[in-house]
Amino acid sequence: MGKSVLIVESPAKAKTINKYLGKDYVVYASVGHIKNLPKSKIGVDIEAGYTPTFETISGKEEVVERLREAAAKAEDVYIATDPDREGEAIAADIAEEISDKNSNIHRVLFHEITERGIAEAMKHPKKINDDIVASQRARRVMDRIVGYKISPFVWKTMFYGLSAGRVQSVALRLICEREVEVNAFMPTEYWSIIGEFKMHTSDAFYAKLFRIDGKDLFVPSKDALTEIQHKGTHDKFTYIPSEKDAKHYIEDINGQSFSIANVQKRDIRRNPLPPFITSTLQQEASRKLYLSASRTMKLAQKLYEGIEMGAEGSAGLITYMRTDSTRLSDDAVASVREYIYNNYGKEYLPKHPHLYKKKKTSQDAHEAIRPTSMKYTPGFVKKYLDKDLYRLYELIWNRFVACQMESAIMETTTVVIEGGKYQFKATSSYYKFRGFLQVYDDAANAEKQEEEDPEVRDEKLPQNLAEGQAARLVSVVPHQHETSPPPRYTESSLVKTLEALGIGRPSTYAMIVSTIMDRKYVEQRERKLYALQLGMEVNKLLTTHFPNIFNVRFTAKMEEELDTIASGKNEYKAVLDDFYIPFHESLEKASKKASAIKKSLQVETEEACEVCGKPMIIKWGRNGKFMACSGYPSCKTTKPLPEDQEKVQHMVGLKCEVCGGEMLVRSSRFGTFLGCSNYPKCKNTKPITMGIKCPKCQSGELLERKTKRKRTFYGCSRYPECDFASWDKPSNQPCETCGAPFMVIKYSEKRGEYLKCPSCKSEVEKLDVAVAG
Secondary structure, three states, X not given: OOOEEEEEOOHHHHHHHHHHHOOOEEEEEOOXXXXXXXXXXXXXXXXXXXXXXXXXXXXXXXXXXXHHHHHHHOOOXXXXXXXXHHHHHHHHHHHHHHOOOOOOEEEOOOOOOOHHHXXXXXXXXXXXXXXXXXXXXXXXXXXXXXXXXXXXHHHHHOOOOOOOOOOXXXXXXXXXXXXXXXXXXXXXXXXXXXXXXXXXXXXXXXXXXXXXXXXXXXOOOHHXXXXXXXXXXXXXXXXXXXXXXXXXXXXXXXXXXXXXXXXXXXXXXXXXXXXXXXXXXXXXXHHHHOOOHHHHHHHHHHHHHOEEOHHHOEEOOEOOOXXXXXOOOHHHHHHHHHHHHHHHOHHHOOOOOOOOOOOOXXXXXXXXXXXXXXXXXXXXXXXXXXXXXXXXXHHHHHHHHHOOOOOEEEEEEEEEEEEOOEEEEEEEEEEEEXXXXXXXXXXXXXXXXXXXXXXXXXXXXXXXXXXXXXXXXXXXXXEEEXXXXXXXOXXXXXXXXXXXXXXXXXXXXXXXXXXXXXXXXEEEEOOEEEEOHHHHHHHHHHHHHXXXXXXXXXXXXXXXXXHHHHOOOOOHHHHHHHHHHHHHHHHHHHHHOHHHHHHHHOEEEEEEOOOOOOEEEEEEEOOEEEEEEOOOOXXXXXXXXXXXXXXXXXXXXXXXXXXXXXXXXXXXOOEEEEEEOOOOOOOOEEOOOOOOEOOOOXXXXXXEEEOOOOOEEEEEOOOOOOOOEEOOOEEOOOOOOOOOOOEEEEEEOOOEEEEEOOOOOOEEEOOHHHEOO
């Protein structure tokens, strides 16, 4: 009897699985997809019912031939590509290539790469699910149509090389709309009042004024004001708008006699969070470990596919990491409950297992992300993992253990002190029982809230407070505040928003931010996403001319319809018709106006071309806006914008070290640079630096560079002779504390941008005039 062949995607996974299957199986790896749509054309016959044409990926010919040869010799072929839509499509491509060599083809789904998980899957082989394959194909075709039809429109109206995407452009829209909100935000001043009170035989404690004449004080944010207006509750809320008002109230408060109006004690149960799904893992890894979504998924893939652990051999440490389900197997729950009982005690084990509700949109195809075995504790595996792999595994482990532990119990005491029409409130709390918090503290999980006064904190209240007791007012102090703008998205909060809106799926979240950053539509600063000018312009173009395509509702509706193909409730062509018909109508209308749109994006200046005398216009190029002669293509004169020229004043007057000619600021589609005035006889060029001497070699100057992953850093112009590098943007303001020649720009939630010395670490407020570049 011949051996059977099992095909997976990853060589690492193949190695782990081979250990468990034994001598009757030979394991091969396809190394990802073997087929794709062609690079040079759309590859979709729209008239023939959106029929795609898939080609063998260049360089994969040998892989395909090896799989065909193996299938020809095998008794049975088992295809065990990843258990999701992408994996199902890869399985279908492989089956298509080998079916003429062997028709005994089976599909197996490994939800965990362990001996038990593999054995269980091999006992229940399936057929390739044509509905899931059709759903993946439909998504691929939708994305290809948008990319191949919209991108050329953007090229015609702006410049070549830009792109648009079905989901990425909606994510860009969210970021741009938030950017507009932040920039348009006008802060509202408000004041809070803190009272210091003392009982007869106790230490003083602080309380915050929260009610005046029966009206609750509130922070006058836009959302709060809108809600009050909507509910018509103006008579129940108020705020202190100015220092004058605050002083007026303080004067009145000082004349009141105060006493304890109410003391309330209660227990608050804090329940553990569910085990991780893809989106929540990305969010927590970003928040706690500072990992990008794409980095998190690469690490999780390694943990899933298998880690070599010495005498233990290779084993997958976590279940499949692309999932939207919080479901856990009975075996996994029983195992973790036993672990909790043995390691934390029976008081930490709830009477019944915690069950978590699934979302309406959940496909529930896989379990939640969890460890594959409770014997693989973080301590056990630590020596086999690098730093980031260990940190991510520990995060997954702790979340899983915590999700089946007892709730934490917090006792909260709230005291209301009243005098006349004024009521102050103080709160004290402590954990009577920490429960799951022994393992996983999610205290910082919520997004940044409106900041409170530094004096208003979890007070240590005096014992034995009771209603009616007199309270002496020791002091009363006003504090000024301003409402905060809506927070910019982080990668974590964007993923959370996209998930809540029903946009994208577990397999797509990681690529969305990296794509719009690669296109220079968005940049990340201090983990926050800022829409760049190019991104704002592209978003305006798309939302103006394709308002019904690049919007949240339409994109979410398409995601739902793709799901209905996978579940067998809808047909491939019907779903693509729902997408393509309105899309094609919008595209036809916009394409007819492409020339007019392009012209409307160009701004004519009062400056004349120094070569031909025609007006200079402002255009978009690959590296931003620049000035070009309106006589193009007969005159190809270009130059940087005036504000960009100001940034390079420190380089004006430099002589060419080759021929002695004057070096001039030139502009091309790749950006601005210095070029010799004797061009084309002399083709010497130099990069434009920031005008800051390199602190390491003292002869080069600092300039902006990019890593292979397109992350910005700042290095020496003499590289590779000098290897100085900094992630932080330098400012040409010297440090007044230690005399260092420059400081770097930092950012914090409270302060915004400020300057920090890289040598002595002293900090000062940023002066805009001092920023280089």
